[in-house]
Amino acid sequence: MTISAKLNKVLHYFKGVDKTASNKLAKERLQIIIAHERNKKGKPDYLVSLQKELIDVIAKYVNINKDDVCVDLDRQDGCSILELNVTLPNAVEVSN
């Protein structure tokens, strides 16, 4: 162990709680990944490919970015709702 590492350890011992405490980092990382995983839970696997194909179809007619299309599946009172949210560009040019 280098001298600076030893010094850090001693400092760490005396400092008590510090802002860069590793448990704060652990909590933040867990909150993000678990929120992400809960969001995915119970959703069918085809959602990703459905989203991709919908984007392709819409992009044929409208000039959109792939981030402008959001596909979501919600369950409420025993019925499933497929939500399709497309943000169109400001000036929609109808391409004929």
Add this chain to the structure above:
Amino acid sequence: MTKTIVVTSGKGGVGKTTTSASIAVGLACRGFKTAVLDFDIGLRNLDLIMGCERRVVYDFVNVIREEASLNQALIRDKHVKDLYILPASQTRDKDALTLEGVGKILEELSKTFDYIVCDSPAGIERGAHLAMYYADKAVIVTNPEVSSVRDSDRILGLLASKTKRAEEGADPISEHLLITRYSPNRVQRGDMLSLEDINDILSVPLLGVIPESQSVLRASNSGDPVIMDAESDAGQAYSDAVARLLGEEVAMRFVSKEKNNWLKRIFRIKEEIA
């Protein structure tokens, strides 16, 4: 009414078997007729923790395949009366357990037992699924550590969707969080997730906190569940957890930092050396 309790976690090595053994002993000590079942087919260990490894003749799979009766397979515990152990088999065939087979065994047990404790294997495969499928209550064992907390969240999702109660739309399984290997000193130093942190993430009612303790290894060495070591912090914490499982209100112990007591420290060092 018989209550079936699953002890589960997702992650391995967090203390499921230690917890199953201690909860089962704790319930039996209070006069409830209790059976504890090892679902870890191929890797049985509950027998070692309960100290009955040399008395195993028939196992879970023998009963399912009707090669032995349930009464022949159940091992009477040597510590407490009213406690019986059903060991897992050491066969590598994990498909030996079936949903119907497990259901039949639990049904037969519920004729005579008050509590059935199901010790789940790690992972989310068949054994873990079957251990939780018929449960009324779940004890989720979690270490204050990122991978364990994440896996516990996965298990909570499965408890809410892949169990009999969930499938039949009955009242959901009641969930109880048990935090093991907790070290208030390390939490204070900022090196370990705190109870509050874990609660913020999982939001499951806390059943108990088992402190990191030398007594747990000692207990497994001797084959006497740690709850029987009434002198030890971990043993007392398990007794508290059993009381809470039965609906009693008991204040949490061993959750705040020890005072920097030099005398105490010296005694602890002495104990560690001894």
